[in-house]
Amino acid sequence: DVKVTQSSRYLVKRTGEKVFLECVQDMDHENMFWYRQDPGLGLRLIYFSYDVKMKEKGDIPEGYSVSREKKERFSLILESASTNQTSMYLCASRTGLPNEQFFGPGTRLTVL
Amino acid sequence: GNSVTQMEGPVTLSEEAFLTINCTYTATGYPSLFWYVQYPGEGLQLLLKATKADDKGSNKGFEATYRKETTSFHLEKGSVQVSDSAVYFCALQSTGANNLFFGTGTRLTVIP
Numbered sequence: 001d002v003k004v005t006q007s008s009r010y011l012v013k014r015t016g017e018k019v020f021l022e023c024v025q026d027m028d029h030e031n032m033f034w035y036r037q038d039p040g041l042g043l044r045l046i047y048f049s050y051d052v053k054m055k056e057k058g059d060i061p062e063g064y065s066v067s068r069e070k071k072e073r074f075s076l077i078l079e080s081a082s083t084n085q086t087s088m089y090l091c092a093s094r095t096g097l098p099n100e101q102f103f104g105p106g107t108r109l110t111v112l
Numbered sequence: 113g114n115s116v117t118q119m120e121g122p123v124t125l126s127e128e129a130f131l132t133i134n135c136t137y138t139a140t141g142y143p144s145l146f147w148y149v150q151y152p153g154e155g156l157q158l159l160l161k162a163t164k165a166d167d168k169g170s171n172k173g174f175e176a177t178y179r180k181e182t183t184s185f186h187l188e189k190g191s192v193q194v195s196d197s198a199v200y201f202c203a204l205q206s207t208g209a210n211n212l213f214f215g216t217g218t219r220l221t222v223i224p
Contacts, residue, residue: 105153
């Protein structure tokens with residue numbers, strides 16, 4: 001079974017802090033994604049990566065950056081956390097072919 | 113552009129009732145269509161998919177048919193169980209795109 005793991009299930013940070021969310025997949029997938037999930041808005045794509053060191057902006061990249069130094073790991077970085085970044089963050093991975101995405105369990109981030 | 117519109121919830125049904133969750137889409141080209149399910153406290157899991165017109169996806173008693181003429185992919189189940197209580201997301205992936213476009217999600221609660 002494909003496994004996508006995220007470093008924390010729950011995280012509480014203060015405004016202005018730098019926040020790292022880590023995602024690891026174990027199936028050698030080329031593509032990895034970061035979404036945020038908010039009530040009434042569904043899932044919105046923040047960034048995705050199609051290869052090591054390659055990234056593309058999604059629909060809502062402002063306030064976020066990403067890093068992919070190894071194929072299995074994709075990090076989401078909030079350079080200076082703000083209260084409007086309080087959300088559920090979901091990581092996903094997929095092979096290069098158009099196919100289903102496999103999701104991690106999510107990290108619920110609260111910024112105070 | 114690409115978009116997914118799905119029935120707003122929440123939906124509450126009694127056990128063994130018939131379920132329909134409506135989903136319509138707008139897309140360029142010939143998208144693939146998906147239903148994902150999110151159980152409480154978990155990430156998203158693929159429930160079923162269809163990759164071309166008139167395809168029927170099915171899994172765990174759920175089914176959905178890709179209707180190009182009505183741009184729809186409605187989710188149905190003949191007899192729901194308490195364990196089906198979850199949030200259901202309709203999604204599309206357009207031809208050549210890397211990411212999924214999600215609907216806003218429909219929360220289903222099944223009561224005994």
